[in-house]
Amino acid sequence: MGRRYKFKIRGQNVHGWGPYSEIGEVLVATEAGQMSPIAVTENSDQTVKLPWALPIENGAPVSSYKIKVRAKDGVNYYETSYCNGADASITASRQCDVPMLAFRQLPFLLEQGDLIVAIG
Numbered sequence: 339m340g341r342r343y344k345f346k347i348r349g350q351n352v353h354g355w356g357p358y359s360e361i362g363e364v365l366v367a368t369e370a371g372q373m374s375p376i377a378v379t380e381n382s383d384q385t386v387k388l389p390w391a392l393p394i395e396n397g398a399p400v401s402s403y404k405i406k407v408r409a410k411d412g413v414n415y416y417e418t419s420y421c422n423g424a425d426a427s428i429t430a431s432r433q434c435d436v437p438m439l440a441f442r443q444l445p446f447l448l449e450q451g452d453l454i455v456a457i458g
Contacts (some may be wrong), residue, residue: 340397367397
């Protein structure tokens with residue numbers, strides 16, 4: 339996980355040096371790596387399972403995900419309220435289950451046999 343640096347600072351003027359500040363700390367990390375494709379699978383209970391792999395964390399743990407599903411037009415992607423990537427249980431399990439019915443409504447309008455495509 340990234341590297342933590344601790345520091346303190348003080349200033350100087352014509353009268354001398356002032357006292358040091360409290361110790362500060364910073365975590366040096368970069369954004370998470372690119373997600374690998376989501377492997378969409380259908381469950382027998384009329385839900386679609388959207389699982390994903392943990393991306394390279396680059397120094398800091400992933401705290402949330404943004405999951406979008408492609409609409410019928412094949413161009414636009416939209417989030418679904420069933421897949422809240424900031425929810426701790428979804429973040430920990432790295433998957434969400436979405437009722438098939440949700441994909442048949444706006445904004446998705448997918449029909450029986452349409453391919454469900456999701457990105458993370």
